[in-house]
Every structure is written in structure tokens, then in C-alpha cells.
Amino acid sequence: xxxxxxxxxxxxxxDTVSNWSMLRTLGAxxxxxxxxxxxxxxxxxxxxxxxxxxxxxxxxxELVPGSVTQKEFTFPSLSNPELMHTVYAAYDESGVFQGVxxxxxxxxxxxxxxxxxxxxxxxxxxxxxxxxxxxxxxPGLGDKIxxxxxxRKNFEPLQVPLNDMREGLLYxxxxxxxxxxxxxxxxxxxxxxxxxxxxxxxxxxxxxxALLPLVQAHLQExxxxxx
Amino acid sequence: MSVEKKGPSSWDVLFAxxxxxxxxxxxxxxxxxxxxxxxxxxxxxxxxxxxLFVLVMSGILISLLRNFIPKQVRIASxxxxxxxxxxxxxxxxxxxxxxxxxxxGAFIQLIVVNCIILGRAEACASRNGVGRAILDAIGMGVGFxxxxxxxxxxxxxxxxxxxxxxxxxxxxxxxxxxxPWSIMILPPGGFFVLGMELLVINWxxxxxxxxxxxxxxx
Amino acid sequence: MSTEARPLIxxxxxxxxxxxxxxxxxxxxxxxxxxxxxxxxxxxGISALLLIMTTVIACxxxxxxxxxxxxxxTTIGDWSVTVTGLILGLTLPPATPLWMAVLGxxxxxxxxxxxxxxxxxxxxxPALVGRAFLQIAFPITLTTWTPPNLVGRxxxxxxxxxxxxxxxxxxxxxxxxxxxxxxAGGVDGWSGAxxxxxxxFSETPQFEELPRLFMGSIAGSAGETATWLIIxxxxxxxxxxxxxxxxxxxxxxxxxxxxxxxWLSDKSAYPSPMFxxxxxxxxxxxxxxxxxxxxxPMTTSGVWIYGFFIGIxxxxxxxxxxxxxxxxxxxxxxxxxxxxxTSATQPRTYGLVRQKNG
Numbered sequence: 001x002x003x004x005x006x007x008x009x010x011x012x013x014x015d016t017v018s019n020w021s022m023l024r025t026l027g028a029x030x031x032x033x034x035x036x037x038x039x040x041x042x043x044x045x046x047x048x049x050x051x052x053x054x055x056x057x058x059x060x061x062e063l064v065p066g067s068v069t070q071k072e073f074t075f076p077s078l079s080n081p082e083l084m085h086t087v088y089a090a091y092d093e094s095g096v097f098q099g100v101x102x103x104x105x106x107x108x109x110x111x112x113x114x115x116x117x118x119x120x121x122x123x124x125x126x127x128x129x130x131x132x133x134x135x136x137x138x139p140g141l142g143d144k145i146x147x148x149x150x151x152r153k154n155f156e157p158l159q160v161p162l163n164d165m166r167e168g169l170l171y172x173x174x175x176x177x178x179x180x181x182x183x184x185x186x187x188x189x190x191x192x193x194x195x196x197x198x199x200x201x202x203x204x205x206x207x208x209x210a211l212l213p214l215v216q217a218h219l220q221e222x223x224x225x226x227x
Numbered sequence: 228m229s230v231e232k233k234g235p236s237s238w239d240v241l242f243a244x245x246x247x248x249x250x251x252x253x254x255x256x257x258x259x260x261x262x263x264x265x266x267x268x269x270x271x272x273x274x275x276x277x278x279l280f281v282l283v284m285s286g287i288l289i290s291l292l293r294n295f296i297p298k299q300v301r302i303a304s305x306x307x308x309x310x311x312x313x314x315x316x317x318x319x320x321x322x323x324x325x326x327x328x329x330x331x332g333a334f335i336q337l338i339v340v341n342c343i344i345l346g347r348a349e350a351c352a353s354r355n356g357v358g359r360a361i362l363d364a365i366g367m368g369v370g371f372x373x374x375x376x377x378x379x380x381x382x383x384x385x386x387x388x389x390x391x392x393x394x395x396x397x398x399x400x401x402x403x404x405x406x407p408w409s410i411m412i413l414p415p416g417g418f419f420v421l422g423m424e425l426l427v428i429n430w431x432x433x434x435x436x437x438x439x440x441x442x443x444x445x
Numbered sequence: 446m447s448t449e450a451r452p453l454i455x456x457x458x459x460x461x462x463x464x465x466x467x468x469x470x471x472x473x474x475x476x477x478x479x480x481x482x483x484x485x486x487x488x489x490g491i492s493a494l495l496l497i498m499t500t501v502i503a504c505x506x507x508x509x510x511x512x513x514x515x516x517x518x519t520t521i522g523d524w525s526v527t528v529t530g531l532i533l534g535l536t537l538p539p540a541t542p543l544w545m546a547v548l549g550x551x552x553x554x555x556x557x558x559x560x561x562x563x564x565x566x567x568x569x570x571p572a573l574v575g576r577a578f579l580q581i582a583f584p585i586t587l588t589t590w591t592p593p594n595l596v597g598r599x600x601x602x603x604x605x606x607x608x609x610x611x612x613x614x615x616x617x618x619x620x621x622x623x624x625x626x627x628x629a630g631g632v633d634g635w636s637g638a639x640x641x642x643x644x645x646f647s648e649t650p651q652f653e654e655l656p657r658l659f660m661g662s663i664a665g666s667a668g669e670t671a672t673w674l675i676i677x678x679x680x681x682x683x684x685x686x687x688x689x690x691x692x693x694x695x696x697x698x699x700x701x702x703x704x705x706x707x708w709l710s711d712k713s714a715y716p717s718p719m720f721x722x723x724x725x726x727x728x729x730x731x732x733x734x735x736x737x738x739x740x741x742p743m744t745t746s747g748v749w750i751y752g753f754f755i756g757i758x759x760x761x762x763x764x765x766x767x768x769x770x771x772x773x774x775x776x777x778x779x780x781x782x783x784x785x786x787t788s789a790t791q792p793r794t795y796g797l798v799r800q801k802n803g
Contacts, residue, residue: 044321
């Protein structure tokens with residue numbers, strides 16, 4: 001403390017204070033604070049859960065055009081039944097299935113984890129767009145993956161037909177230099193932010209390879225659930 | 228701050244924290260959140276208000292309990308009280324805005340170990356009545372907020388060309404062609420801006436002291 | 446360390462008179478930089494000239510003003526700040542907007558040098574700190590390169606050079622300008638990258654030919670491309686005994702050995718050690734920046750450690766880092782550890798027995 005204190009504490013002399021009184025004080029304070037916290041927790045819990053849900057719902061509805069409600073599904077992975085994948089299915093007001101939103105994650109960004117949601121229309125076999133949920137990339141450089149128009153246009157829309165075996169993409173996603181794209185499955189990087197772009201492409205590549213066949217396999221179920 | 232002997236007025240207690248004994252610029256406390264969350268103005272507001280709330284609430288409680296807490300366990304008791312209010316803030320902020328909560332990250336929880344709060348609990352609240360403790364807490368909390376804003380405004384204006392980004396009231400200061408100084412948003416910018424502001428403040432203080440000395444001699 | 450009339454100094458032996466003074470050395474460093482500047486202006490045109498003039502003027506002005514503010518006699522006469530300005534200008538890409546050059550100059554000289562007490566007290570090389578500031582503040586502009594020997598480089602400046610202060614440099618206009626100039630010269634393609642970034646970020650690593658690297662007909666910062674002129678300048682300073690030759694030699698040797706080891710392990714992925722030495726700013730950094738007298742260690746063995754350290758860090762950043770070039774950060778790290786190296790390598794006093802711990 002840089003503030004010098006000359007007054008002595010106003011509390012009474014406590015040199016002979018017993019262990020019991022210390023325990024009692026700490027116990028009482030902890031008890032009161034526990035009660036206070038559980039009260040606040042009760043009050044805020046619903047609101048926080050609602051906020052979280054609203055954020056996901058808004059993102060899903062934004063990504064799947066024409067949808068007004070969404071439902072969450074979990075399916076076991078095709079390659080590894082232990083692993084569960086979350087699929088957000090989106091429906092219009094009469095409950096007709098519109099598309100899904102899927103999560104993509106990669107840990108190889110410049111600032112670590114990058115997490116995004118993307119919309120997918122199973123009937124058209126195309127990605128409708130992406131929305132970055134978590135991004136710790138360098139402001140003004142790597143975090144352009146959120147705002148860079150040209151980069152976002154890569155995914156709006158992106159044709160992602162499945163291969164004949166229906167277990168992967170016909171044209172696996174691949175990053176190319178700015179201005180060099182245009183081919184199927186090619187994503188043009190942001191100039192100057194190669195690592196962040198690569199991380200997004202990796203996330204999308206991994207997620208599309210694993211999840212699109214899964215969505216196609218459960219398509220009937222997703223369509224019926226909306227009714 | 229030897230409050231009871233010299234007996235400064237309530238106004239003095241309140242305003243001391245604003246500038247004269249500003250926790251960041253004069254006492255250099257709480258540097259961790261000061262450097263970490265000041266990359267835009269709205270974060271500074273949120274952090275400042277959170278600290279203000281924790282300061283005032285823990286100040287009230289500690290001042291009320293000051294005669295019951297044995298000296299040997301006072302630090303432990305203060306920390307429990309402070310941690311309680313910090314956790315309350317930690318629950319309340321995501322009910323207001325999840326985005327704000329995300330951008331403040333771990334620094335809300337880290338208010339627990341912010342030395343400003345423990346320091347004021349030890350130096351003021353545990354030795355004074357409730358009224359004085361509240362005034363001191365408000366003064367220090369507002370002073371902390373002022374200091375954060377001093378950094379946040381510079382960093383956001385240079386680092387993004389805006390004020391109040393991520394809010395509906397965002398103002399663009401330089402137009403679309405502004406070249407942002409990314410370094411100002413990044414951690415080094417925090418160090419540079421805090422360093423420059425301390426430089427300027429100390430420079431003026433030294434000059435003032437020298438002048439006061441000169442007039443005293445004359 | 447001043448040119449003023451010297452008082453009578455009485456001291457114990459040995460008495461060695463040194464004729465060199467700081468202004469003397471700094472003046473000769475400037476001389477050694479002149480061919481590099483001329484070559485830079487020749488390859489990158491009038492924009493490079495404006496850039497270097499801007500950094501020199503801004504650095505000298507900053508030094509003068511901060512001396513005035515501190516109430517000291519101005520020290521712009523000792524040439525050291527001129528060297529800072531020249532080096533800063535030469536390490537920036539030729540298309541850097543002039544307002545950024547001014548900003549970097551002010552930052553480097555005022556914060557790194559004047560605030561710490563002026564020449565002799567700065568723990569980092571001011572030019573490098575200025576450049577590092579710009580690199581982190583404006584990462585895209587500072588990695589925007591222009592091809593060498595453009596047609597019409599003396600007739601007009603690059604469109605980004607004269608960007609208004611605080612405004613974004615127009616990347617598209619620059620690209621269009623470069624494209625037009627290339628077409629006028631009968632060249633169709635230009636990848637917009639330096640040899641180092643071509644190697645690092647291409648799908649299959651590309652290695653620039655050594656003669657072109659050596660002669661400097663490549664893209665890069667204004668003054669880092671002409672390896673042969675940099676070596677000549679360094680040799681001049683070493684012959685005149687104005688530079689500690691161990692620093693560049695240690696740096697280049699360690700970079701050579703480490704990159705050679707990588708190259709031998711996989712010749713298709715890693716560039717040859719000669720490529721490492723001649724590309725990017727390694728040669729320029731070794732000769733003109735790491736050898737900065739103030740920010741390098743003071744003992745002979747320490748100087749070797751310092752040189753080796755910088756060389757190794759450079760290669761490690763180039764091969765494993767996110768950036769294609771690591772010389773700048775390697776030297777700054779070297780500056781940061783040099784006081785430690787100095788104190789760890791103090792020579793033993795004659796006759797003193799080192800005491801064992803405990």
C-alpha cells in the first residue's frame with residue numbers, strides 16, 4: 001500500500017482471541033456469503049440460460065434463410081459411435097424443414113481456438129454462410145475472418161456435394177491464395193491473414209467431412225421432427 | 228488518509244480517489260485489469276462499474292463487521308466478502324450481455340485479487356464507519372473507472388478509429404479509410420498508453436511541485 | 446564520449462589513447478550505408494528516396510525536440526540519430542506511407558532512446574523498436590512489397606507513399622500501379638512476395654536463385670536486398686576497426702550452421718544455408734543492427750554468445766514461426782538479454798579464486 005496508515009484499527013484488542021472465535025467469524029461470513037450466492041444464482045440462472053439459447057437461436061436462424069424456429073439434435077458420429085455431434089435444425093413457421101446449422105472448431109488459429117457455426121441446406125447440398133462464435137485472433141488482422149467481405153463470400157454459398165460413397169465431400173475444402181480460387185471446394189484466403197484463414201478452412205473441412213454425411217443420413221428424421 | 232486524526236471532510240474522502248490519490252495513476256494498483264480490458268471504451272465502463280459495485284458493497288459489509296472480525300483472520304474474511312460480491316457480478320453480467328461477458332473474460336473473476344479492493348478494505352473500510360467507507364469506495368471506484376477510460380479512449384480511438392464500439396452508439400471518428408493501429412488493441416498498446424499517461428501526469432506533478440517549492444522559497 | 450575539451454585525467458595504467466570518438470564512428474557508419482541507400486533508390490525509385498529522407502529528417506527532428514524538452518544540449522551533431530534514421534528507412538518496405546515512417550521514427554527515437562537518457566542509455570536499438578512498432582501496428586502495410594526495377598520508378602512515386610496521415614494506404618491502387626509498370630516492362634507475373642515468404646507460404650517451397658539474392662534484384666525492404674553492398678559496408682567498418690566483427694560473424698555462422706542442419710535433413714522443405722544468409726534482412730541486421738554498440742554485450746565471450754543467440758533465434762523464427770522473417774525480433778531479444786550476457790561473462794579478476802557455493 002502506498003497510502004500510509006497512522007491510525008490503529010478501531011477494533012478492540014484481540015491478542016488473546018481464541019481459535020473458536022476466529023472459526024466462528026469465518027464460518028459465519030462464509031455461511032452468509034453462501035446463502036447470498038445461491039440466491040443470486042437462482043435468480044440469474046434462467047436469464048443466462050435464455051441468453052445463451054437466444055444467441056444460438058439467432059445465429060441459427062440467421063444462417064438458415066427462411067427459418068423461424070430451431071431444434072437441437074445429437075447424433076452419434078458415423079465413424080465413432082461414442083462421439084456425439086450436435087445438429088441445429090431450422091424450420092419455418094409451418095414446421096417445414098429448411099436446413100441445419102453445424103459447428104466447426106479448429107485449435108490452430110493464431111490465437112488458439114476458432115469456433116464457428118455454418119448453415120447447410122441438405123437438399124441443395126450447399127453451405128449458406130458462416131458465423132464466427134469464438135475468435136481470439138489478432139484484432140485488425142486475423143479477426144478479419146469475421147468481417148472480410150471477400151472471405152465470407154467464399155461460403156455464401158459454397159457448393160459441397162457429397163461423393164458417391166456418401167461418406168465425404170466430392171471436392172474436399174482447400175485453401176488457395178487470394179484471387180486464385182474459383183474451383184470447386186476452393187476457399188480464397190485473406191491476404192495477410194493466412195494462418196487465421198487456414199484455421200477456418202481446417203475447421204470447415206473437418207466439420208463438413210464428418211457432419212454432412214451424418215446430416216444426410218438422418219435427413220428423414222430431421223424433416224419429420226418439425227411437424 | 229489518516230482519516231481520524233487529521234479529519235478531512237467527507238468531500239475530501241470522496242474526491243481523493245478521483246484524481247489526487249487515483250488508484251491507477253497515483254497508487255499504481257489494479258494494473259492487471261487496467262492493461263488487459265482497456266482496449267475499448269465499453270469494456271472500461273463495464274469493468275469500472277463492476278469494481279465500483281464490489282468496492283462499495285464489500286466496503287459496507289466490512290465496515291459493519293469491523294468490530295467482530297478478529298485481527299488474525301481479517302484478510303481471509305475480507306477475501307471471502309470480496310469474492311462473494313465478485314461472483315455476484317460474474318452472475319449478473321451475462322444476464323445483461325453475453326458478448327460483454329465474453330470480452331471481459333476471466334477479468335471479472337480476477338477482480339477478487341485486484342489490490343485496490345483488498346487495499347481499501349484494509350486501509351479504510353476496516354477502520355472507519357459505514358458512511359466514510361462508502362464515500363471512500365465510491366471515490367476509489369470512480370477514480371478507477373476514470374483511469375480505465377483514460378486508457379480505453381486512447382486505445383480505441385487509435386486502435387479502431389471509433390468510440391463505443393460493439394454498442395449501438397458506436398461513433399466513427401475518422402471515416403471508413405482510417406488505418407487502425409492494431410498494436411493499440413493488442414496488449415503492448417496497454418503498456419505504451421499507460422506508460423505515456425503516467426509520464427505526462429508525473430511530468431505535470433513534478434512541474435507543479437517545483438513551482439510550489441519556488442514560491443515557498445520566494 | 447564527447448568532443449568537448451578534455452579535462453586532465455589522472456588514472457593508473459594502462460594508458461591507451463583511443464582516437465575514435467562516437468561522432469567519428471557514427472559518421473563512418475553513415476558512409477558505409479551510402480552505397481546501400483544509393484542501390485535502394487536505384488532499385489525502388491523515388492519512393493525509397495522519399496522514405497529514407499523522411500525517416501532521417503523525422504529522427505533528427507525528434508532527437509532535437511526531445512533534447513530541448515529535457516533541457517539538454519541537442520545531440521543531433523553526433524550522427525548517431527542519422528544512423529538510426531537511415532537504418533529505419535532502409536528496413537521498411539519501399540511502399541510504406543510516409544506518415545507511418547514519421548510515426549515509427551518518433552516512437553523509436555523518443556521512447557527507446559530519449560526517454561531512457563539518450564545515446565548510451567538505450568537498451569534497445571531505436572530503429573528496430575520503431576520498425577517493430579510499425580510492424581505490429583500496421584501488419585498488412587508492412588508486409589506489402591513492390592517488385593524491384595519497375596519501369597517508371599523515377600518518374601512517379603508509388604501511390605501508397607503519399608497516403609494522408611492516419612488513412613489506409615490504398616492496396617488496390619498500388620497493385621494496379623505495379624501491374625501497369627510490370628506490363629510496361631514486358632513482365633506479366635509478380636507474386637507480391639519476398640523470397641522468404643515465397644519459400645514459407647507457397648504450397649511447394651520455392652527457392653530464389655542465389656545470384657539474384659546476392660545482387661539484390663528481389664523484393665524486400667528498401668535496404669535489405671543488396672547483400673553484396675551490405676557486406677562491403679560491413680567490411681569497411683571492420684577494416685577501420687569501427688565495428689565488432691564477432692557479432693555479424695557469430696550471427697551468420699550460427700544461422701548458417703543451424704539452417705544447414707535443417708537443410709541436410711530435408712532438402713526439399715528447407716532452404717539451403719546460403720539462401721538463409723542472403724535472403725531477407727539477416728545480412729543487413731547482422732552488419733548494421735545487431736552490431737549496435739550500446740545494445741550489445743561488452744565482453745568478448747559475451748559478444749560471441751550474443752551473435753550466436755540472434756542467429757539461432759532468427760532461423761528458428763523463420764522455420765517455425767508464423768512470420769517469414771525473424772531478424773528484427775531476434776535482434777530485439779538479443780538486445781534484451783545482452784545486459785545479462787555481459788554480467789554472466791565478466792572476466793575473472795587476476796588472482797581471484799572463485800568461491801564455491803555454501
